[in-house]
Amino acid sequence: xxxxxxxxxxxxxxxxxxxxxxxxxxxxxxxxxxxxxxxxxxxxxxxxxxxxxxxxxxxxxxxxxxxxxxxxxxxxxxxxxxxxxxxxxxxxxxxxxxxxxxxxxxxxxxxxxxxxxxxxxxxxxxxxxxxxxxxxxxxxxxxxxxxxxxxxxxxxxxxxxxxxxxxxxxxxxxxxxxxxxxxxxxxxxxxxxxxxxxxxxxxxxxxxxxxxxxxxxxxxxxxxxxxxxxxxxxxxxxxxxxxxxxxxxxxxxxxxxxxxxxxxxxxxxxxxxxxxxxxxxxxxxxxxxxxxxxxxxxxxxxxxxxxxxxxxxxxxxxxxxxxxxxxxxxxxxxxxxxxxxxxxxxxxx
Amino acid sequence: xxxxxxxxxxxxxxxxxxxxxxxxxxxxxxxxxxxxxxxxxxxxxxxxxxxxxxxxxxxxxxxxxxxxxxxxxxxxxxxxxxxxxxxxxxxxxxxxxxxxxxxxxxxxxxxxxxxxxxxxxxxxxxxxxxxxxxxxxxxxxxxxxxxxxxxxxxxxxxxxxxxxxxxxxxxxxxxxxxxxxxxxxxxxxxxxxxxxxxxxxxxxxxxxxxxxxxxxxxxxxxxxxxxxxxxxxxxxxxxxxxxxxxxxxxxxxxxxxxxxxxxxxxxxxxxxxxxxxxxxxxxxxxxxxxxxxxxxxxxxxxxxxxxxxxxxxxxxxxxxxxxxxxxxxxxxxxxxxxxxxxxxxxxxx
DNA sequence: CTGAAAGCGCTAACAT
DNA sequence: ATGTTAGCGCTTTCAG
Numbered sequence: 001x002x003x004x005x006x007x008x009x010x011x012x013x014x015x016x017x018x019x020x021x022x023x024x025x026x027x028x029x030x031x032x033x034x035x036x037x038x039x040x041x042x043x044x045x046x047x048x049x050x051x052x053x054x055x056x057x058x059x060x061x062x063x064x065x066x067x068x069x070x071x072x073x074x075x076x077x078x079x080x081x082x083x084x085x086x087x088x089x090x091x092x093x094x095x096x097x098x099x100x101x102x103x104x105x106x107x108x109x110x111x112x113x114x115x116x117x118x119x120x121x122x123x124x125x126x127x128x129x130x131x132x133x134x135x136x137x138x139x140x141x142x143x144x145x146x147x148x149x150x151x152x153x154x155x156x157x158x159x160x161x162x163x164x165x166x167x168x169x170x171x172x173x174x175x176x177x178x179x180x181x182x183x184x185x186x187x188x189x190x191x192x193x194x195x196x197x198x199x200x201x202x203x204x205x206x207x208x209x210x211x212x213x214x215x216x217x218x219x220x221x222x223x224x225x226x227x228x229x230x231x232x233x234x235x236x237x238x239x240x241x242x243x244x245x246x247x248x249x250x251x252x253x254x255x256x257x258x259x260x261x262x263x264x265x266x267x268x269x270x271x272x273x274x275x276x277x278x279x280x281x282x283x284x285x286x287x288x289x290x291x292x293x294x295x296x297x298x299x300x301x302x303x304x305x306x307x308x309x310x311x312x313x314x315x316x317x318x319x320x321x322x323x324x325x326x327x328x329x330x331x332x333x334x335x336x337x338x339x340x341x342x343x344x345x346x347x348x349x
Numbered sequence: 350x351x352x353x354x355x356x357x358x359x360x361x362x363x364x365x366x367x368x369x370x371x372x373x374x375x376x377x378x379x380x381x382x383x384x385x386x387x388x389x390x391x392x393x394x395x396x397x398x399x400x401x402x403x404x405x406x407x408x409x410x411x412x413x414x415x416x417x418x419x420x421x422x423x424x425x426x427x428x429x430x431x432x433x434x435x436x437x438x439x440x441x442x443x444x445x446x447x448x449x450x451x452x453x454x455x456x457x458x459x460x461x462x463x464x465x466x467x468x469x470x471x472x473x474x475x476x477x478x479x480x481x482x483x484x485x486x487x488x489x490x491x492x493x494x495x496x497x498x499x500x501x502x503x504x505x506x507x508x509x510x511x512x513x514x515x516x517x518x519x520x521x522x523x524x525x526x527x528x529x530x531x532x533x534x535x536x537x538x539x540x541x542x543x544x545x546x547x548x549x550x551x552x553x554x555x556x557x558x559x560x561x562x563x564x565x566x567x568x569x570x571x572x573x574x575x576x577x578x579x580x581x582x583x584x585x586x587x588x589x590x591x592x593x594x595x596x597x598x599x600x601x602x603x604x605x606x607x608x609x610x611x612x613x614x615x616x617x618x619x620x621x622x623x624x625x626x627x628x629x630x631x632x633x634x635x636x637x638x639x640x641x642x643x644x645x646x647x648x649x650x651x652x653x654x655x656x657x658x659x660x661x662x663x664x665x666x667x668x669x670x671x672x673x674x675x676x677x678x679x680x681x682x683x684x685x686x687x688x689x690x691x692x693x694x695x696x697x698x
Numbered sequence: 699c700t701g702a703a704a705g706c707g708c709t710a711a712c713a714t
Numbered sequence: 715a716t717g718t719t720a721g722c723g724c725t726t727t728c729a730g
Binding site: 051 | 706707708709710
Binding site for chain 2: 045046047048049050052053058068069071073074075077078081085090092093094095105108109111112113114220224249250252253256275276278279280281282283
């Protein structure tokens, strides 16, 4: 069952069938209709490999993420898949688990399958490995920052806006002793989030306390460990901001273990607004960064690069917004107010 | 840069290069060595599309899951990716979101990319759609149950073992009023879990109370809704078992909203043992089903089908174990005991 | 053991 | 507007 079969049955040449399938406008509509009918009837679809081989276009985009088990990424993948499929692209997803060996393997796979573009959503591990892709002129899209070569688009996340809102929210509640648990500091995005935090703190007239800035690793376990460290200091903060929600969930867990109540004894804030943040105990105040927006922008950037007539320079930067979402893990600092109701519980329905 | 370049530089024919790459044993070792050196030096790798086109082997396995945003699946994907890559296969993942339209699209994509086998990890939505794959003799692997055609392998999960352990754990604590929140009942796996529950209950001499068996949908939201329904009855259960962890997390959240303490006022048990179950408030007692085992078995089954000399019948069924993991969301039924310490908290470290 | 040559199913010149 | 034909990069007979 190939293009020849269709050609024979429809009584045309294979070239005409090919043109019909590819919507070349010069095909006689009557003939096109006949061809489509035969295609339907015989339930034919083109062989992607052959098509890719001859046209040099695989119609595959690669997506490199750091770890698929962090719920942030599946939500991103979902969006990426939806948008890519919609545009006729297949996607090849691979997670590096922060391991350079895996990253290398990852890139090799992308190369072998001849991806037409790659979205590197690892938040900043800009290894020279990626040069292998850049050198072959494969369009790339990064978050925040990347090699400033042509063919590289950037998704600029406005960390400052959301984080400022977060810090102000905390400050408005009366917090002055605010801690920050960072991501892995070799990640550019982790640096950016921290910088935004420090800056926002200063804007509120608060001097950052170095001891209260502790490095995490964007995992549950890292959040637990960081929270533990924070509580061990002579003077503890009254609020903890986290570089991502997984860290915050780890912190929540450690507070539970330490018999401390959130937000009564400690306020906790996350970043990402993953789905599950809505149902933690207590529901997590966090900063929303839209996975869908990120995914859509990535695909758009890649398509622009691939499909541009190579002459007209496509837009190279895309802005991604962030926004505070207040839930119940943040409150007044301890001892500040007369007893407030512990948890403003009411059933949703 | 293609096979011809290598042939020219190594001073052999392209056929010899091809044989070398494919480890055909008849190649003169000296020559093979020379060829490999050239390949290394020039950093060559074969064009997968061309290879697939001529050999008819895409070296791609498809993986169909229900929803990537349920943390169970990313963990499964990770395992599947690891094992498949290790065996030289690429993977094509697609989620159906329980939507038949998406399922159709999914299958179409698999067909177009000429996957050599598909693992259907949707837990039971055996649509006639899948016939499209079966008809083309594409090896398939299902969880629990599937069309008994040749070329179909089954991963048999031993729900009974884990669920019996769970029920007995509850019964041992003194619970008699035990509720079960099912998954979508059109899913075979959901039926199996429910059946195992009912059976285990009877084994303990407890008659299932129909009102306390409520249908969920394996989502957070479904868990919340089901818990709400359960609390509305005149007589509430003292323990709730859930068909998966996401449901249980939803239940935990609703208990929080309803100002009920877990496990003091209500015991809650999950199923799956996703990573995050370890840090819920309180940490979730659940039944472990190994994602990695599932993934490994799926790839093994597919490979066996693909690589068997079509004559020797590969093993067709693979057993997957389940095992109770006791944490802190289960306890004595309310009022049963003198006051026990509310939460056995201590820091881990 | 190695090389020459025939395609895999399709697209894209080039003719008509 | 349609048909003819030459490959895309590789594997695999078939000769030697």
